[in-house]
Amino acid sequence: MRGLLEWQIATVKSIQQETPKAKTFTLVLPNWFQHKPGQHYDVRLTASDGYQAQRSYSIASEPERRGEIDLTVEWIEDGEVSSYMHEVLTVGDRIEVRGPIGGYFVWEANLGGPLLLIAGGSGIVPLMSMIRHRSAVGSTIPVRLLYSSRTPEDVIYYDELMKLQNSKGRLEIFHTFTRQTPPGWTGYSRRIDSQMLAEVAGPLGSKAQAYVCGPTLLVEAVANGLLQQGLAPNQIRTERFGPTAIS
Numbered sequence: 001m002r003g004l005l006e007w008q009i010a011t012v013k014s015i016q017q018e019t020p021k022a023k024t025f026t027l028v029l030p031n032w033f034q035h036k037p038g039q040h041y042d043v044r045l046t047a048s049d050g051y052q053a054q055r056s057y058s059i060a061s062e063p064e065r066r067g068e069i070d071l072t073v074e075w076i077e078d079g080e081v082s083s084y085m086h087e088v089l090t091v092g093d094r095i096e097v098r099g100p101i102g103g104y105f106v107w108e109a110n111l112g113g114p115l116l117l118i119a120g121g122s123g124i125v126p127l128m129s130m131i132r133h134r135s136a137v138g139s140t141i142p143v144r145l146l147y148s149s150r151t152p153e154d155v156i157y158y159d160e161l162m163k164l165q166n167s168k169g170r171l172e173i174f175h176t177f178t179r180q181t182p183p184g185w186t187g188y189s190r191r192i193d194s195q196m197l198a199e200v201a202g203p204l205g206s207k208a209q210a211y212v213c214g215p216t217l218l219v220e221a222v223a224n225g226l227l228q229q230g231l232a233p234n235q236i237r238t239e240r241f242g243p244t245a246i247s
C-alpha cells in the first residue's frame with residue numbers, strides 16, 4: 001500500500017471564498033485515504049529554481065466524503081504558502097500534498113463524548129471536520145463549540161454551523177468576538193477567559209473531552225483555563241497553528 005508520507009499530485013476541483021480572508025480548496029486525490037477528523041495534510045510548493053516551501057493544513061471535510069478533501073486556508077500577509085494559494089492557485093491547477101497526518105488531535109464518533117470544541121480563527125478547520133463527521137454518521141453526542149473570531153465577517157462556515165445547530169440538536173455554538181460585534185449582539189465580546197470557559201464547559205460535566213485549536217497563545221490560555229476548571233490533562237487535546245497573538 002502507498003505510504004501516507006508519500007507525496008501525490010492533487011487537482012484543485014473548486015475554490016470557495018468563505019470569508020474575506022479564508023478560502024476553501026477542494027482537492028481531488030489520486031491516492032485518497034480515509035482520514036480521521038482532526039488530521040492534516042502537508043502542502044509543498046516548488047519554485048522553478050527548486051526552492052521548496054511546505055506547510056500543514058487541517059482537513060475541513062468529513063472522512064465520509066470519498067476521493068477528495070477540503071482544506072480551508074487563511075490568507076496571511078506576506079505568508080509564503082497561504083498567499084500563493086489565495087492569489088495564484090486556480091481551479092484545475094495541480095498541487096503536491098501528502099497525508100493524512102496526525103494521530104493525537106483526532107476524534108471519531110466511536111470515541112464518545114461529550115465534546116467541548118474551542119477554536120480561535122482558522123482553528124475551526126479541524127473541529128469542523130469533527131462536527132461534519134458527527135453529523136454524517138448521525139451521532140447525537142453532545143457538543144459545545146466556543147468559537148473566537150475578531151469580527152462577524154471572519155466567522156468561517158457560519159451558515160453551515162447555524163444549520164447544523166438548528167437541525168441536529170445537541171450541537172450548541174457560542175461565538176465570541178474580540179474586535180467588533182454584530183449589531184444588537186448580546187453574546188460574548190471578549191477574549192476567552194475563565195468565566196466564559198466555566199459557562200460553556202460547565203453543563204457538559206466533568207467527563208468532557210476538549211479539543212482546542214488556533215493561534216498558539218489562545219491555545220495555551222484556554223488549555224490552562226480548562227485545567228483550572230478541573231479537567232484532567234488527558235481530557236484536553238491541543239493543536240497550535242502559528243505564532244500569532246490571541247485573536
Ligand SMILES: Cc1cc2nc3c(=O)[nH]c(=O)nc-3n(C[C@H](O)[C@H](O)[C@H](O)COP(=O)(O)OP(=O)(O)OC[C@H]3O[C@@H](n4cnc5c(N)ncnc54)[C@H](O)[C@@H]3O)c2cc1C
Pocket residue numbers: 040055056057058059072073074075076077078079080081082083122125126239240241242243244
Ligand atoms: C498541524 C497544523 C495544521 C494547520 N492547519 C491550518 C489550516 O487548516 N488553515 C490555516 O490557514 N492554517 C493552518 N495551519 C498554519 C499553516 O501551516 C501555516 O503556518 C500558515 O498558513 C502560514 O504559512 P505561510 O507560508 O503563509 O506564512 P509564513 O511565510 O510561514 O509566515 C509569514 C508570516 O506570518 C506569520 N505566521 C505564520 N503562521 C501563521 C499563522 N498560522 N497565523 C498567523 N500568522 C502566521 C509568521 O510569523 C510570519 O511573520 C496549520 C498549522 C499546523 C501546524
